[in-house]
Amino acid sequence: MEKPKLVEYKRPKHINDYPTGPTTEGGKLVEKNAGWRTxxxxxxxxxxxxxLRCYLVCPDGVIFKSEGKVDIDYDFCKGCGICEYECKLDAIKMIKEDK
Ligand code: SF4
Ligand code: SF4
Structure with missing residues:
Protein backbone atom coordinates (compact mmCIF):
# COMPACT_ATOMS: atom_id res chain seq x y z
CA MET A 1 0.00 0.00 0.00
CA GLU A 2 1.28 3.45 -0.88
CA LYS A 3 2.24 5.64 2.11
CA PRO A 4 0.40 8.94 2.44
CA LYS A 5 2.55 11.94 1.51
CA LEU A 6 3.54 14.30 4.30
CA VAL A 7 2.43 17.85 3.81
CA GLU A 8 5.00 20.54 4.51
CA TYR A 9 4.10 22.47 7.66
CA LYS A 10 3.79 26.21 7.15
CA ARG A 11 3.52 28.40 10.21
CA PRO A 12 0.32 30.46 9.92
CA LYS A 13 1.02 34.18 9.58
CA HIS A 14 -2.51 35.50 9.20
CA ILE A 15 -5.97 34.58 10.45
CA ASN A 16 -6.85 33.40 6.95
CA ASP A 17 -4.07 30.78 7.11
CA TYR A 18 -5.83 28.95 9.97
CA PRO A 19 -8.46 26.32 9.28
CA THR A 20 -12.06 27.16 10.00
CA GLY A 21 -13.55 25.84 13.25
CA PRO A 22 -14.93 22.28 13.41
CA THR A 23 -18.53 23.44 13.83
CA THR A 24 -18.55 25.04 10.44
CA GLU A 25 -19.06 23.15 7.21
CA GLY A 26 -18.25 19.46 7.58
CA GLY A 27 -18.24 19.82 11.37
CA LYS A 28 -18.43 17.04 13.92
CA LEU A 29 -20.36 18.54 16.86
CA VAL A 30 -24.02 17.61 16.82
CA GLU A 31 -25.40 18.63 20.23
CA LYS A 32 -26.36 22.29 20.51
CA ASN A 33 -25.36 23.83 23.85
CA ALA A 34 -27.14 27.13 23.60
CA GLY A 35 -30.10 25.97 25.70
CA TRP A 36 -28.23 25.28 28.94
CA ARG A 37 -25.51 27.95 28.80
CA THR A 38 -25.84 30.68 31.48
CA LEU A 52 -6.09 33.61 17.85
CA ARG A 53 -5.17 32.54 21.38
CA CYS A 54 -8.89 32.04 22.10
CA TYR A 55 -9.24 29.96 18.94
CA LEU A 56 -6.44 27.67 20.07
CA VAL A 57 -7.72 27.15 23.64
CA CYS A 58 -11.46 26.77 23.04
CA PRO A 59 -12.15 23.13 24.02
CA ASP A 60 -15.13 22.90 21.69
CA GLY A 61 -13.51 24.51 18.67
CA VAL A 62 -16.37 26.94 18.25
CA ILE A 63 -14.30 30.05 17.60
CA PHE A 64 -13.93 30.73 13.93
CA LYS A 65 -13.04 33.53 11.57
CA SER A 66 -15.58 35.67 9.84
CA GLU A 67 -14.54 38.46 7.48
CA GLY A 68 -11.02 38.45 8.98
CA LYS A 69 -12.21 38.65 12.61
CA VAL A 70 -12.77 36.01 15.26
CA ASP A 71 -16.35 35.07 15.96
CA ILE A 72 -18.13 32.49 18.11
CA ASP A 73 -20.65 29.87 17.11
CA TYR A 74 -23.21 30.30 19.88
CA ASP A 75 -25.10 27.19 18.88
CA PHE A 76 -22.23 25.10 20.21
CA CYS A 77 -20.36 27.32 22.70
CA LYS A 78 -20.88 25.85 26.18
CA GLY A 79 -19.99 29.06 28.02
CA CYS A 80 -16.99 27.67 29.90
CA GLY A 81 -15.20 31.03 29.89
CA ILE A 82 -11.76 29.71 29.00
CA CYS A 83 -11.54 32.11 26.08
CA GLU A 84 -12.22 35.09 28.37
CA TYR A 85 -9.62 33.88 30.86
CA GLU A 86 -6.97 33.38 28.18
CA CYS A 87 -7.47 36.60 26.22
CA LYS A 88 -4.65 38.86 27.38
CA LEU A 89 -6.30 41.98 25.99
CA ASP A 90 -9.63 41.52 27.81
CA ALA A 91 -11.31 41.49 24.44
CA ILE A 92 -13.74 38.77 25.54
CA LYS A 93 -16.32 39.25 28.26
CA MET A 94 -18.72 36.63 29.62
CA ILE A 95 -22.21 38.12 29.56
CA LYS A 96 -25.22 36.58 31.33
CA GLU A 97 -27.71 35.06 28.92
CA ASP A 98 -31.21 36.53 28.72
CA LYS A 99 -33.58 33.69 29.52
S1 SF4 B 1 -7.24 39.33 21.17
FE1 SF4 B 1 -8.46 37.99 22.50
S2 SF4 B 1 -10.42 37.77 21.42
FE2 SF4 B 1 -8.93 38.53 19.94
S3 SF4 B 1 -8.11 36.69 18.95
FE3 SF4 B 1 -6.73 37.23 20.65
S4 SF4 B 1 -7.47 35.96 22.38
FE4 SF4 B 1 -9.12 36.04 20.84
S1 SF4 C 1 -16.87 30.00 26.37
FE1 SF4 C 1 -15.72 28.06 26.17
S2 SF4 C 1 -16.80 26.94 24.54
FE2 SF4 C 1 -17.45 29.09 24.39
S3 SF4 C 1 -16.07 30.02 22.90
FE3 SF4 C 1 -15.18 30.38 24.94
S4 SF4 C 1 -13.75 28.67 25.27
FE4 SF4 C 1 -15.13 28.10 23.57
Missing amino acids: YKPVVDKEKCVNC
Whole structure:
Protein backbone atom coordinates (compact mmCIF):
# COMPACT_ATOMS: atom_id res chain seq x y z
CA MET A 1 0.00 0.00 0.00
CA GLU A 2 1.28 3.45 -0.88
CA LYS A 3 2.24 5.64 2.11
CA PRO A 4 0.40 8.94 2.44
CA LYS A 5 2.55 11.94 1.51
CA LEU A 6 3.54 14.30 4.30
CA VAL A 7 2.43 17.85 3.81
CA GLU A 8 5.00 20.54 4.51
CA TYR A 9 4.10 22.47 7.66
CA LYS A 10 3.79 26.21 7.15
CA ARG A 11 3.52 28.40 10.21
CA PRO A 12 0.32 30.46 9.92
CA LYS A 13 1.02 34.18 9.58
CA HIS A 14 -2.51 35.50 9.20
CA ILE A 15 -5.97 34.58 10.45
CA ASN A 16 -6.85 33.40 6.95
CA ASP A 17 -4.07 30.78 7.11
CA TYR A 18 -5.83 28.95 9.97
CA PRO A 19 -8.46 26.32 9.28
CA THR A 20 -12.06 27.16 10.00
CA GLY A 21 -13.55 25.84 13.25
CA PRO A 22 -14.93 22.28 13.41
CA THR A 23 -18.53 23.44 13.83
CA THR A 24 -18.55 25.04 10.44
CA GLU A 25 -19.06 23.15 7.21
CA GLY A 26 -18.25 19.46 7.58
CA GLY A 27 -18.24 19.82 11.37
CA LYS A 28 -18.43 17.04 13.92
CA LEU A 29 -20.36 18.54 16.86
CA VAL A 30 -24.02 17.61 16.82
CA GLU A 31 -25.40 18.63 20.23
CA LYS A 32 -26.36 22.29 20.51
CA ASN A 33 -25.36 23.83 23.85
CA ALA A 34 -27.14 27.13 23.60
CA GLY A 35 -30.10 25.97 25.70
CA TRP A 36 -28.23 25.28 28.94
CA ARG A 37 -25.51 27.95 28.80
CA THR A 38 -25.84 30.68 31.48
CA TYR A 39 -23.05 32.99 30.30
CA LYS A 40 -21.84 33.59 26.79
CA PRO A 41 -18.57 35.09 25.57
CA VAL A 42 -18.79 38.30 23.57
CA VAL A 43 -15.83 39.52 21.54
CA ASP A 44 -15.04 43.24 21.55
CA LYS A 45 -13.91 43.61 17.95
CA GLU A 46 -12.29 46.98 18.65
CA LYS A 47 -9.95 45.47 21.28
CA CYS A 48 -9.34 42.14 19.52
CA VAL A 49 -6.09 41.94 17.55
CA ASN A 50 -6.80 38.51 16.00
CA CYS A 51 -3.95 36.81 17.88
CA LEU A 52 -6.09 33.61 17.85
CA ARG A 53 -5.17 32.54 21.38
CA CYS A 54 -8.89 32.04 22.10
CA TYR A 55 -9.24 29.96 18.94
CA LEU A 56 -6.44 27.67 20.07
CA VAL A 57 -7.72 27.15 23.64
CA CYS A 58 -11.46 26.77 23.04
CA PRO A 59 -12.15 23.13 24.02
CA ASP A 60 -15.13 22.90 21.69
CA GLY A 61 -13.51 24.51 18.67
CA VAL A 62 -16.37 26.94 18.25
CA ILE A 63 -14.30 30.05 17.60
CA PHE A 64 -13.93 30.73 13.93
CA LYS A 65 -13.04 33.53 11.57
CA SER A 66 -15.58 35.67 9.84
CA GLU A 67 -14.54 38.46 7.48
CA GLY A 68 -11.02 38.45 8.98
CA LYS A 69 -12.21 38.65 12.61
CA VAL A 70 -12.77 36.01 15.26
CA ASP A 71 -16.35 35.07 15.96
CA ILE A 72 -18.13 32.49 18.11
CA ASP A 73 -20.65 29.87 17.11
CA TYR A 74 -23.21 30.30 19.88
CA ASP A 75 -25.10 27.19 18.88
CA PHE A 76 -22.23 25.10 20.21
CA CYS A 77 -20.36 27.32 22.70
CA LYS A 78 -20.88 25.85 26.18
CA GLY A 79 -19.99 29.06 28.02
CA CYS A 80 -16.99 27.67 29.90
CA GLY A 81 -15.20 31.03 29.89
CA ILE A 82 -11.76 29.71 29.00
CA CYS A 83 -11.54 32.11 26.08
CA GLU A 84 -12.22 35.09 28.37
CA TYR A 85 -9.62 33.88 30.86
CA GLU A 86 -6.97 33.38 28.18
CA CYS A 87 -7.47 36.60 26.22
CA LYS A 88 -4.65 38.86 27.38
CA LEU A 89 -6.30 41.98 25.99
CA ASP A 90 -9.63 41.52 27.81
CA ALA A 91 -11.31 41.49 24.44
CA ILE A 92 -13.74 38.77 25.54
CA LYS A 93 -16.32 39.25 28.26
CA MET A 94 -18.72 36.63 29.62
CA ILE A 95 -22.21 38.12 29.56
CA LYS A 96 -25.22 36.58 31.33
CA GLU A 97 -27.71 35.06 28.92
CA ASP A 98 -31.21 36.53 28.72
CA LYS A 99 -33.58 33.69 29.52
S1 SF4 B 1 -7.47 35.96 22.38
FE1 SF4 B 1 -8.46 37.99 22.50
S2 SF4 B 1 -7.24 39.33 21.17
FE2 SF4 B 1 -6.73 37.23 20.65
S3 SF4 B 1 -8.11 36.69 18.95
FE3 SF4 B 1 -9.12 36.04 20.84
S4 SF4 B 1 -10.42 37.77 21.42
FE4 SF4 B 1 -8.93 38.53 19.94
S1 SF4 C 1 -16.87 30.00 26.37
FE1 SF4 C 1 -15.72 28.06 26.17
S2 SF4 C 1 -16.80 26.94 24.54
FE2 SF4 C 1 -17.45 29.09 24.39
S3 SF4 C 1 -16.07 30.02 22.90
FE3 SF4 C 1 -15.18 30.38 24.94
S4 SF4 C 1 -13.75 28.67 25.27
FE4 SF4 C 1 -15.13 28.10 23.57
